[in-house]
Every structure is written in structure tokens, then in C-alpha cells.
Amino acid sequence: xxxxxxxxxxxxxxxxxxxxxxxxxxxxxxxxxxxxxxxxxxxxxxxxxxxxxxxxxxxxxxxxxxxxxxxxxxxxxxxxxxxxxxxxxxxxxxxxxxxxxxxxxxxxxxxxxxxxxxxxxxxxxxxxxxxxxxxxxxxxxxxxxxxxxxxxxxxxxxxxxxxxxxxxxxxxxxxxxxxxxxxxxxxxxxxxxxxxxxxxxxxxxxxxxxxxxxxxxxxxxxxxxxxxxxxxxxxxxxxxxxxxxxxxxxxxxxxxxxxxxxxxxxxxxxxxxxxxxxxxxxxxxxxxxxxxxxxxxxxxxxxxxxxxxxxxxxxxxxxxxxxxxxxxxxxxxxxxxxxxxxxxxxxxxxxxxxxxxxxxxxxxxxxxxxxxxxxxxxxxxxxxxxxxxxxxxxxxxxxxxxxxxxxxxxxxxxxxxxxxxxxxxxxxxxxxxxxxxxxxxxxxxxxxxxxxxxxxxxxxxxxxxxxxxxxxxxxxxxxxxxxxxxxxxxxxxxxxxxxxxxxxxxxxxxxxxxxxxxxxxxxxxxxxxxxxxxxxxxxxxxxxxxxxxxxxxxxxx
Ligand SMILES: [Cu+2]
Numbered sequence: 001x002x003x004x005x006x007x008x009x010x011x012x013x014x015x016x017x018x019x020x021x022x023x024x025x026x027x028x029x030x031x032x033x034x035x036x037x038x039x040x041x042x043x044x045x046x047x048x049x050x051x052x053x054x055x056x057x058x059x060x061x062x063x064x065x066x067x068x069x070x071x072x073x074x075x076x077x078x079x080x081x082x083x084x085x086x087x088x089x090x091x092x093x094x095x096x097x098x099x100x101x102x103x104x105x106x107x108x109x110x111x112x113x114x115x116x117x118x119x120x121x122x123x124x125x126x127x128x129x130x131x132x133x134x135x136x137x138x139x140x141x142x143x144x145x146x147x148x149x150x151x152x153x154x155x156x157x158x159x160x161x162x163x164x165x166x167x168x169x170x171x172x173x174x175x176x177x178x179x180x181x182x183x184x185x186x187x188x189x190x191x192x193x194x195x196x197x198x199x200x201x202x203x204x205x206x207x208x209x210x211x212x213x214x215x216x217x218x219x220x221x222x223x224x225x226x227x228x229x230x231x232x233x234x235x236x237x238x239x240x241x242x243x244x245x246x247x248x249x250x251x252x253x254x255x256x257x258x259x260x261x262x263x264x265x266x267x268x269x270x271x272x273x274x275x276x277x278x279x280x281x282x283x284x285x286x287x288x289x290x291x292x293x294x295x296x297x298x299x300x301x302x303x304x305x306x307x308x309x310x311x312x313x314x315x316x317x318x319x320x321x322x323x324x325x326x327x328x329x330x331x332x333x334x335x336x337x338x339x340x341x342x343x344x345x346x347x348x349x350x351x352x353x354x355x356x357x358x359x360x361x362x363x364x365x366x367x368x369x370x371x372x373x374x375x376x377x378x379x380x381x382x383x384x385x386x387x388x389x390x391x392x393x394x395x396x397x398x399x400x401x402x403x404x405x406x407x408x409x410x411x412x413x414x415x416x417x418x419x420x421x422x423x424x425x426x427x428x429x430x431x432x433x434x435x436x437x438x439x440x441x442x443x444x445x446x447x448x449x450x451x452x453x454x455x456x457x458x459x460x461x462x463x464x465x466x467x468x469x470x471x472x473x474x475x476x477x478x479x480x481x482x483x484x485x486x487x488x489x490x491x492x493x494x495x496x497x498x499x500x501x502x503x504x505x506x507x508x509x510x511x512x513x514x515x516x517x518x519x520x521x522x523x524x525x526x527x528x529x530x531x532x533x534x535x536x537x538x539x540x541x542x543x544x545x546x547x548x549x550x551x552x553x554x555x556x557x
Contacts, residue, residue, distance in 0.1 A: 008047035011100070015039065015064065017110075017120065018057035022181070028152060030119035031058065031110060037181045038144050038204065039108065039122025046103035046128050052096045054088060061087030062115055066098065066124060067242065068106030068226050068494055071468055073544065074098040075514035076408055076552055078467055081112045082384075083515045083533055084408045086556040094555070102470070103128045104226025105200045105244040107144070117153035117206035117523045121146060125200065126226070132346045133222040133231060137248040140198035141189055143212075145239075145273050145306070147174035147205040148183070151291065153523065160291045161524055162373055169366055169374025170281050171207055171524040173289060177273055177306035184306045189271065190314035195251040198222070201237075202244050206523035209240045209338070209461065209497070211274040214310060215319070216255035219247040221343060225493040226470065228346035238276070238338040240463035240497040242521035251312065259321045266320040271308035279460055279500075338461075338497045339473050339504070341482040345491055353472055353490050356451040356507060358423055360434040360442065362532065364456045364498070366525075375528045376458075376520065382529030383440040383519075405556060407441070407515035407533055408541075409548050415538035418443065436532070446537025448510045456498045462525065465495040466534075468516040469508060477502030495521060510534075513541035 020032035033039025044050055056062045065079035077098045078084040088094045103126045110120030123142050149172060151157050157172040179187050191197060200223075201212055213219070213236035221232040223246035231248075239245050259266050277284055284302045309318060345351045366376045375382040404410075410418065420443035423432035434450060436442045444450060452471070454464060472490035475483040477499050482490075490507070498504040519531035 008045065008049060008100070010051055011044040011048050012051045012053075013042055014053045014055065016055045016057060017062050017064075026150070028150065031115045032119060033122050037119050038146070039120070041123040041125055041142060042108065043125045043127065044100040046100055046126055048100040050096070050098055050100050053093060054096060055093040056088045056090060058115075059090060061089050061112060062110060062120070063087050063112050064096065064108050064120070065111035065467070066096070066106065066108050067465070068102070068104065068124070068244075069098060070101055070512060071098055071514070072512045075468070075541065075546060076549065078514075078516075079111050080467055080517050083406060083467070083517050085406055085552060087112050088555065092555070094551070100126045102126065102226050104223055104228070105202065105246055106226060107202050107204060107244070109204065114154035114158055114523055114527065116204070117147070117149065121204040123200070123202060132228040133248070136220065136222070136231065136250075137196045137198040139192065139194040139196075140200060142200045142202065143179055143189075143271070143308070144202045144204050145177065145179045145210055147208050148176040148178045149206070150175045151293075153206060156291055158527055162527060164372050165290070167368055167372050167374060168281070169528065171522070173280055173282060173284060173287060173302055174205075174208060174275070175302060177208070177275060177304075179273060179306060179308055182308070184303065185309070187271075187308040188311045188316040189308060190311045191251070192314060196248060198246060198248045200244065200246050201239055203239045203241050205241050207241065208275040209238060209279055209463070211236050211238050211272070211276065212245070213237075213272045213274075214249060215270045215272070215324075216258045217249045217251070217269065218253055219249060221245060221247045221340065224340055224343060224491060225495060227492045229343040229491070230346055232340070232343045237340075240338055240461065240495065242463055242465050242495045243493070243497070263320040267311070267313045267315065267317050268319045269310045269312070270319055270323065271310050273306040273308075275304035277304045281460075337479055339476060339491075339493070341473060341475070341479045341486060341491065343491060344489055348489060351489060351492070353488055353507065354449045354509060356431055356449050358434055358444070358448045358450040359429045359431040359453070360450055361453045361455060364454065364458055364462060364530065366458045366528070376525045376530035378440060378530065378532050379436070381436075381438065381440045383531035384529060407535065409552070409556070411515060411535060411538040411541055412546060412548050415542055418535060418538065420535060423448075440532040442532055442534050444508075444510045444534050444536045446510060446513050446540035450508045450510060452506050452508060454496070454498045454504045454506070456500060456502055459500045461497055461500045462520045462522065462530070463495050463497050464504075464518065465521045466508070466516060466518045468512045468514055470494050471496070471506040471508045474505040474507055476504040510536045513537035513544060513546075
């Protein structure tokens with residue numbers, strides 16, 4: 001591993017992962033972090049070294065993934081089971097040591113056994129010494145939204161979802177929405193006298209895409225994932241799973257016409273998270289899941305509107321004006337572009353976008369396998385499954401597989417014998433085309449600049465996330481003109497939302513050798529196999545000094 005530079009502070013934390021029961025109304029064990037849900041925010045300055053001791057007290061193995069951290073030089077600290085490490089065993093522990101980089105709103109979550117859908121989430125804030133747009137706000141608040149399920153994801157929901165009882169692959173529909181661990185109309189966000197507030201919004205849901213707004217207040221967007229942008233004003237913003245958006249509001253801009261003349265002045269304002277109901281494959285107004293048990297006290301039908309309360313006098317009163325219920329599933333036209341391609345990066349000079357040298361097309365489909373279980377596929381391969389699409393070639397188990405050892409370890413042991421072909425020239429593309437081993441492992445040469453075309457043949461919108469990198473979002477089927485319009489100023493994100501029956505084009509500069517997962521961040525789709533692994537520069541990884549550490553080796557025994 002390359003030596004870490006000595007600049008920056010050491011930030012040490014201990015995270016205890018254990019089941020908790022924070023709600024008197026639910027018997028469901030939640031995967032808590034330090035006995036909290038969500039887990040405590042971890043904060044550091046860019047360039048600091050984070051030393052995070054994770055202690056596993058769950059009755060099953062776990063890991064923590066540091067979502068948005070590049071891990072360049074610490075490839076084995078990414079927390080992705082099968083790719084970069086073996087899981088932390090029951091009663092085991094692991095100390096993650098990595099550089100706080102890049103800066104911005106990151107988060108952490110479990111990356112094993114659906115534990116993130118069951119509660120293992122928390123904010124990870126990497127501050128810049130000089131924060132762009134800092135002059136516009138005086139204080140900040142984190143809003144971490146998640147889907148609430150009455151049942152455990154990793155047992156009951158998953159076993160139903162991937163079963164012959166669910167051949168259409170209907171995803172478990174959430175039972176409620178939680179923000180910062182609170183249900184609708186029970187989250188109070190005090191302003192503590194500040195009028196200019198930055199919100200860091202993190203979508204930590206297992207399934208739902210949300211529209212975020214605050215009644216009567218323009219949202220001035222200043223950061224998308226971890227890329228600062230020139231302030232950009234909208235009335236609402238769409239945030240897909242795993243994405244982050246920062247915006248600031250100024251209470252002096254509140255639209256008083258929302259408050260009817262006959263009611264007293266309001267001392268609070270509704271914060272809204274509206275789930276995009278059109279992404280659910282059922283009519284949520286009448287849907288009852290077949291696995292549902294009636295003993296839970298939450299509403300029978302899922303309410304896609306979450307209301308939080310921004311408390312202007314910190315006295316937690318409800319707004320005096322009516323709620324103005326939005327129509328179920330309505331989309332706000334000014335937030336239709338969910339990747340916000342029109343936003344401009346704040347640091348233009350640093351954002352040199354190289355020309356592509358390589359090309360990779362990934363076709364996304366969902367459909368039954370030969371056992372009539374619904375699975376999700378990249379180029380007809382459902383990751384980690386023997387059950388590839390009926391009629392398609394079966395997996396060749398002789399190839400690289402993460403069943404045995406983490407991909408990273410295999411890269412170090414046989415850098416030239418991984419069984420993945422090198423890129424080839426084809427008649428269809430002027431660029432070298434990235435190849436796979438037929439099992440979802442794609443070999444990317446170190447230093448390659450890869451244009452990845454995500455062709456979504458499913459009707460649903462999918463949020464695709466890459467580990468170890470940010471990519472440039474070039475264009476989507478909803479904004480094909482963005483490629484020309486914003487040439488040289490594309491935005492970097494780590495999660496791109498690919499429109500249903502549409503496409504997105506992203507560009508990756510492969511400057512971080514390692515084994516990096518690329519997957520849909522909807523937990524159910526990941527479970528259904530919508531994952532590939534990018535094997536970037538095995539020899540560059542070794543040249544960088546990577547070695548399998550004795551600790552990592554022991555964890556795999
Ligand atoms: Cu998906």
C-alpha cells in the first residue's frame with residue numbers, strides 16, 4: 001500500500017454494529033451503529049486520515065462501505081464483501097484506515113446481507129478547508145432519508161422477493177418513510193435562529209427515489225454527490241437512491257402567500273420528501289404485500305409523502321397553513337432532470353475531461369431465470385448467480401469468481417491470469433472495447449478513459465453507483481444534447497440515475513487500480529444480480545505497492 005502523506009489530522013472513531021429496538025411500536029431489530037439509527041455523523045477535513053474501528057456484535061457477518069471515498073492507495077478499505085475483503089465475522093472487528101478524500105457529502109452503509117436496508121447507514125461529511133459557497137449559509141443540517149420496512153429486509157423480504165412466489169420481481173414496497181430516523185410529522189429541524197441554512201440531503205433508501213422541497217423556499221443547489229456546483233435555483237429537486245444533494249435556503253425568501261390571511265403567522269415550514277410513486281410496479285393506494293402481517297401498527301397503505309417540520313422558533317409547533325397535499329406520483333417539471341446536467345461545476349479549472357480511449361456498453365434487463373425467479377442482468381449476466389437468463393450461456397465457473405477469495409486478492413495473486421480478455425477493436429466502435437469473463441468481471445487497463453453506455457431496457461429508473469471513483473455524467477436519453485452543450489464541463493458524480501427505457505452515458509478515468517463494484521443501488525436489484533466488477537489495472541495495483549495484509553488474509557479463513 002502506498003504510504004500516506006503525513007499532512008492532515010488523524011480522526012479516530014469506533015463504530016459498534018449491533019441490533020437495536022429504538023421504536024416502541026416495532027419489534028423489528030434495526031442494525032444500529034453505536035446504538036443509534038441512523039448511525040452518528042462522521043466528520044473530517046479533506047486530507048485527514050480516518051481510523052475507524054468497526055466492531056461487529058451482530059449475530060451475522062458485516063462490513064461497512066464508505067460511499068464516495070476514492071480509497072486510492074487503500075483499495076482493501078472499501079468494505080465491499082467479495083470485491084475488496086471478506087466479511088467481519090460475528091464478534092470480530094476490523095479497523096478501516098483511509099484518506100478523507102474527495103471532500104463533500106459522503107455516507108457509510110453496510111455492504112453485506114441487506115444490512116443497509118435494515119438500518120446500517122450514517123453520514124460521512126468530508127469538509128473542505130475553504131468551502132465554496134460558504135458565504136451563503138451560517139449553519140447546516142443533515143437530512144438522511146430512508147425507506148422504512150415493517151419486516152427485515154435480509155430475511156423475510158429478500159426470501160420473498162427472490163422466490164417463485166414473485167415471478168414478476170415486484171420489489172418490496174416500503175411501509176413508511178423515515179428521515180433522520182423519524183417518521184412523518186415527527187421530525188423537527190430547529191433553525192436555532194439562523195436564516196441561512198445549508199441542507200445536506202442523503203438518499204439512504206433501499207428502493208425509493210424522492211422529490212425534496214421545503215414549502216415556499218427556493219432551493220439553491222451547491223453540491224451534487226461530492227461535486228460543488230455554481231449555485232443553481234430550483235423549487236424542488238429529485239434525488240435517487242445513494243445520491244446526495246446540498247442546497248441552501250434563506251428564510252427571508254419564504255413565500256408568505258402560502259399562509260392564508262385568516263390563519264396566524266406560521267412559526268414553522270413543512271419539509272417534504274415525496275416518494276416517486278410511479279417507480280413502484282403496483283398501485284400503492286391499494287397494494288397489500290403478500291408477506292405482510294397485520295400486527296404492525298403502521299398504516300396499511302404506504303403514504304408516499306413525508307412531512308418534516310422546519311421549526312423557526314425551535315418550539316416545534318406545526319405550520320399554521322394547510323398541508324397542500326400533492327398528487328401521488330406527480331413530478332415537478334423543473335426537477336425532471338434528476339442528474340441536474342445543467343448544473344455547472346464550481347471548480348471548472350480542475351475539471352479537465354479527457355477524451356475517451358475505450359468503450360463499454362452495459363445493457364440492463366430484468367426477467368425470469370430458468371427457475372422462474374426474477375433476476376436483473378448486465379449484458380445478460382446476473383452477478384453471482386448460476387441462474388443466468390434462460391437460453392443464455394451458463395457461467396463458466398473456472399473464471400474469476402468472488403465466491404472464493406475477494407477479487408482484490410485474486411488480482412494480487414494472479415495479475416496476468418484472471419481469465420478476462422483485454423480490450424479489442426471491433427467494427428462497431430472507433431474505440432477499444434472493454435471485455436468481460438462472462439461472469440460480470442470487466443478488465444479495464446490502468447489509465448484508460450472509458451465511455452460507458454448504460455442502456456436500460458427495463459421500464460424502471462435505476463441509480464448506478466461506482467466504487468472507488470467519480471465519473472463524469474455526459475448525457476442521458478432525457479438530455480442527449482448535454483454532451484454537446486456542456487462539453488468540457490461535465491459534472492462528476494458517483495451515482496447516476498438512468499431513465500426507464502432510456503440510457504445514460506458516463507466517462508471514467510481509470511486512475512485508481514483495484515476491484516471496484518459498479519451496481520444498481522436499489523438494494524433489491526443488487527440482490528437480483530445487477531452488479532458488475534471493474535478490474536482496473538492488476539499490475540498497476542501491484543506497482544502501487546498493494547499487498548494482501550495478514551489481517552485481510554485471516555478474515556478470509
Ligand atoms: Cu435498479
